[in-house]
Amino acid sequence: MPRPTDARRRGEQIETLAAHWLEQRGLTLISRNQHAKGGEIDLIMRDGETLVFVEVRHRRRTDHGHPLETVTPAKQRRIIKAARFYLQTQRLSCPCRFDVVGVTGTRPDLTVEWIRAAFDAY
Known part of the structure; x- marks a missing residue:
């Protein structure tokens, strides 16, 4: 199995940090890095009765924009597609x-x- 790159390792560390940060705010981690055809969901968490699909973005510096700005409409469509696949395969409603x-x-x-x-999913 290939070794993860430094960037991938940093990404995993940031996702772990984000999951713990959200757990401190009352969410419960359900799953990480769920792959589906054409997309991936970084974190799946529960907030009460609501299932939360979380995209985690990181940038060391904001000179070229904030990481929140990198979730483009195309990225949103891929996340929504992956979320629908997850809900279908898990038979969740x-x-x-x-x-x-x-x-x-x-x-x-x-x-x-x-x-x-x-x-929102549309």
């Missing part, structure tokens, strides 16, 4: 939400921003 967590900086100086219901 429940309220859902799409959140985005933007992390900026480098360890130990990281800033986390959370947008609940950042976009």
Whole structure:
């Protein structure tokens, strides 16, 4: 099996940090890195009765934009497609939400921003 790149390893660390950060705010981690045809969901969490699909984005610096700005309409469509696939394969029918967590900086100086219901499935 190939070794993960430094960038992939950093991404996994940021996703772990985001999951713990969200858990401290009352969400429960259900799954990580769910792959579906054409997309991936970084984190799947539960907020009460609501299933939350979370996209985690990181940038060390914001000179060229904030990480929250990188969740384009095309990226949103891929996440929605992956979420629908997950719901279908798990045979779930429940309220859902799409959140985005933007992390900026480098360890130990990281800033986390959370947008609940950042976009809707259409």
